Amino acid sequence: MNGWNGKILEIDLTTHTHKTYQLDMDMARQFIGGRGLGARLLWDLVGPEVDPLAPENVLIFTNGPLTATGYQTSNRFSVTTKSPLTGTVLDANSGGFWGMQFKKTGYDVLIVRGKSPAPVWIEIKNSEVAFHDASQLWGMRVYALTEKLGQDNNKRNVLCIGPAGENLSRIASIMNDRERALARGGTGAVMGSKNLKAIVVEGSGRPEIEDKDRFKFMLYETRKLLAASPLTSQALPEFGTVVLMNIMNNIGALSTRNHQQTQFEGAEQISGEALTEKYLVKNASCWACPIGCTRISKTEKVEGEGPEFESTWAFGAQCGIDDLAAIIEVNSLCNDLGLDTISAGSTIACAMEMSEKGYLDSDLSFGRADQLAGCVEDMAYRRDLGAEMTDGSLRMATKYGHPELSMSAKGMEMPAYDPRGLQGQGLLYATSNRGGCHMRGNMIGLEVLGLPKLIDRFQVQGKSSYVILNQNSNAAIDSLVVCKFTNMGVADEYFARVLSAVTGIQYDTGAMIKIGERVWNLERMYNLREGFTRKEDTLPARLLTEAPLDGPSKGWVSQLEPMLKEYYRGRGWDENGVPTPKKLADLGLAFLQEQSLSSLVRA
Amino acid sequence: MAIVKLFANLRKVAGIRKIDISGASLTAVVSELVKQNPALSGYLLENGQLRPYVIVTINGHPTLDMQAALSEQDQIAIFPPIAGGAYDAPGHKLRFSILEKSATRCYAFVTVKGINCHFAR
Numbered sequence: 001m002n003g004w005n006g007k008i009l010e011i012d013l014t015t016h017t018h019k020t021y022q023l024d025m026d027m028a029r030q031f032i033g034g035r036g037l038g039a040r041l042l043w044d045l046v047g048p049e050v051d052p053l054a055p056e057n058v059l060i061f062t063n064g065p066l067t068a069t070g071y072q073t074s075n076r077f078s079v080t081t082k083s084p085l086t087g088t089v090l091d092a093n094s095g096g097f098w099g100m101q102f103k104k105t106g107y108d109v110l111i112v113r114g115k116s117p118a119p120v121w122i123e124i125k126n127s128e129v130a131f132h133d134a135s136q137l138w139g140m141r142v143y144a145l146t147e148k149l150g151q152d153n154n155k156r157n158v159l160c161i162g163p164a165g166e167n168l169s170r171i172a173s174i175m176n177d178r179e180r181a182l183a184r185g186g187t188g189a190v191m192g193s194k195n196l197k198a199i200v201v202e203g204s205g206r207p208e209i210e211d212k213d214r215f216k217f218m219l220y221e222t223r224k225l226l227a228a229s230p231l232t233s234q235a236l237p238e239f240g241t242v243v244l245m246n247i248m249n250n251i252g253a254l255s256t257r258n259h260q261q262t263q264f265e266g267a268e269q270i271s272g273e274a275l276t277e278k279y280l281v282k283n284a285s286c287w288a289c290p291i292g293c294t295r296i297s298k299t300e301k302v303e304g305e306g307p308e309f310e311s312t313w314a315f316g317a318q319c320g321i322d323d324l325a326a327i328i329e330v331n332s333l334c335n336d337l338g339l340d341t342i343s344a345g346s347t348i349a350c351a352m353e354m355s356e357k358g359y360l361d362s363d364l365s366f367g368r369a370d371q372l373a374g375c376v377e378d379m380a381y382r383r384d385l386g387a388e389m390t391d392g393s394l395r396m397a398t399k400y401g402h403p404e405l406s407m408s409a410k411g412m413e414m415p416a417y418d419p420r421g422l423q424g425q426g427l428l429y430a431t432s433n434r435g436g437c438h439m440r441g442n443m444i445g446l447e448v449l450g451l452p453k454l455i456d457r458f459q460v461q462g463k464s465s466y467v468i469l470n471q472n473s474n475a476a477i478d479s480l481v482v483c484k485f486t487n488m489g490v491a492d493e494y495f496a497r498v499l500s501a502v503t504g505i506q507y508d509t510g511a512m513i514k515i516g517e518r519v520w521n522l523e524r525m526y527n528l529r530e531g532f533t534r535k536e537d538t539l540p541a542r543l544l545t546e547a548p549l550d551g552p553s554k555g556w557v558s559q560l561e562p563m564l565k566e567y568y569r570g571r572g573w574d575e576n577g578v579p580t581p582k583k584l585a586d587l588g589l590a591f592l593q594e595q596s597l598s599s600l601v602r603a
Numbered sequence: 604m605a606i607v608k609l610f611a612n613l614r615k616v617a618g619i620r621k622i623d624i625s626g627a628s629l630t631a632v633v634s635e636l637v638k639q640n641p642a643l644s645g646y647l648l649e650n651g652q653l654r655p656y657v658i659v660t661i662n663g664h665p666t667l668d669m670q671a672a673l674s675e676q677d678q679i680a681i682f683p684p685i686a687g688g689a690y691d692a693p694g695h696k697l698r699f700s701i702l703e704k705s706a707t708r709c710y711a712f713v714t715v716k717g718i719n720c721h722f723a724r
Contacts, residue, residue, distance in 0.1 A: 230685065234683075238611070238612060239611055243611055246610050246680075247610070247682055250660055250663055250680045251663045251664070252663050273610065448658070448665060449658060449685060450665070450667070454665060
């Protein structure tokens with residue numbers, strides 16, 4: 001057995017006990033690891049009767065067969081759970097060092113069940129598992145806690161929640177290695193609901209590699225390709241992900257002021273160019289990553305990682321704010337409190353619009369950089385209006401009678417790329433299994449950057465086939481688990497080759513894409529079992545009916561309906577978006593049919 | 604006069620952010636831009652053509668049509684390649700290296716004109 005450790009560690013917080021058992025290797029071959037393996041385990045462990053914040057929900061931490069091998073970006077790991085924000089299947093993955101260290105403890109999977117009677121933190125040193133009282137740590141913020149528990153990048157790594165997770169914010173993140181985040185969907189709330197403050201890992205093992213010569217060659221090839229790609233060798237290290245700000249603004253696809261516009265007049269002030277010129281201290285990188293896209297920024301008040309493009313957009317253009325220093329500072333504050341920056345920023349933007357329109361009794365308004373930090377603090381501690389904002393924009397907007405002002409899909413706040421100027425991206429958001437998310441198969445490469453070729457961003461017919469391929473490919477990459485940025489310099493074929501070298505099992509590109517499709521269909525079936533239907537495969541009405549009044553996307557709305565019909569056909573699903581028995585059988589998912597498919601479709 | 608805006612490292616290379624340039628087509632404007640700012644040549648052109656993956660928009664619409672006719676006051680934005688391709692710098696020369704050689708196998712890696720190849724025997 002190579003690549004995988006072959007072991008699952010299961011911890012029951014209710015009884016403070018743990019057990020180890022064998023990983024089902026047939027399952028591992030079919031779902032690899034990371035997101036895929038997590039979804040497969042969640043299917044068995046958490047049914048529709050379970051509330052996401054109940055002890056019966058689980059946290060499934062997974063690495064993959066490439067993790068800790070030293071392959072480029074093999075530092076990442078996933079957490080899978082039922083989302084308290086959306087109610088869907090949820091996986092979030094993160095970089096840094098924790099995933100590598102967890103793999104070195106000798107486990108592929110950590111399942112956390114139950115609820116501790118009192119706050120607790122867990123220490124895993126190879127096969128030893130210890131439960132520690134965390135009552136003195138409860139309330140601590142992420143940076144101080146990470147240091148207190150002995151974070152040491154290559155030896156001992158800390159994963160924890162901040163006050164937001166403790167207070168069951170449905171947009172709380174789990175943080176690792178100080179400033180890395182399992183950000184989206186409320187992972188931190190699930191951990192908080194279990195009274196689990198932190199998981200610290202120390203490992204000394206190393207995964208076995210089947211064909212070391214072939215693996216070394218793949219390392220060499222990948223390094224060369226990443227160095228040769230202008231994105232992974234130049235644009236990302238030099239300008240970070242925020243390099244996208246000016247591009248998206250230029251083409252009129254930068255959602256602005258809660259998606260009321262698609263261009264922001266202050267984009268230049270919050271661009272990657274501005275960040276580099278005024279605030280960049282140095283670059284940094286995750287374990288085994290030659291790309292080094294991490295930006296260490298410094299203002300008069302803070303110094304730390306980020307902000308990434310989406311965070312800069314969420315607190316910037318989406319809130320009508322062009323004060324980059326304030327954005328850097330609120331990004332750092334979110335990391336310290338353990339909040340998802342995209343959902344936090346977009347929820348503030350929603351509240352700003354509702355306040356300006358008189359739907360909320362609040363002085364929040366667009367452009368007020370001075371209001372950001374207070375909002376975020378209030379969200380983390382459930383104070384005042386923050387008590388409602390902290391459960392996301394849809395719940396807040398619904399409470400005050402205007403759910404249409406939540407810029408979310410399936411209840412998860414969407415990122416920066418406006419679907420009115422990027423038709424494929426809109427279809428991606430609407431069909432994403434975890435809600436409004438760009439990491440499920442981003443279409444920006446095809447619709448804007450020309451990677452691998454430029455297609456018409458306003459095109460509707462035929463767009464679904466690209467979305468499906470991207471979704472499947474991304475699901476496979478998330479199951480390896482490696483960083484998606486490598487895919488900008490390295491083709492899917494390389495992932496198949498390196499996976500073959502590590503495991504000794506022959507994978508090719510087609511097999512990888514099929515694994516991705518299998519994962520996607522399993523996630524879809526999970527959501528259907530939870531009661532989701534075709535009706536939830538949609539976008540906010542604003543994007544379907546309100547065209548931008550100016551800019552390059554003037555006059556366009558999302559043409560979702562025809563794309564969605566085509567998408568269902570392309571997926572091999574019926575007109576209600578339910579995978580057909582034949583499709584499930586083709587993917588080796590026939591066992592899912594034990595549940596009556598007809599009962600999965602609500603009227 | 605078309606208004607040409609430069610982004611990311613093109614600003615540093617050219618030392619300007621924006622310039623007004625006359626030209627009937629995108630090709631003509633880019634040629635004139637490079638003529639006035641020779642340092643941009645290797646970043647934008649290859650054999651007289653626009654380098655792959657350089658992003659050009661006309662009034663906010665990405666285009667690959669270098670013969671596109673331009674009107675007065677058209678706004679052109681040029682971004683360096685930020686995705687794809689196999690270029691690492693202008694003037695990329697052939698590189699060849701034997702990675703591993705033994706009695707049974709030989710791995711070599713060659714990069715020439717932006718094309719990465721590997722050979723295994």
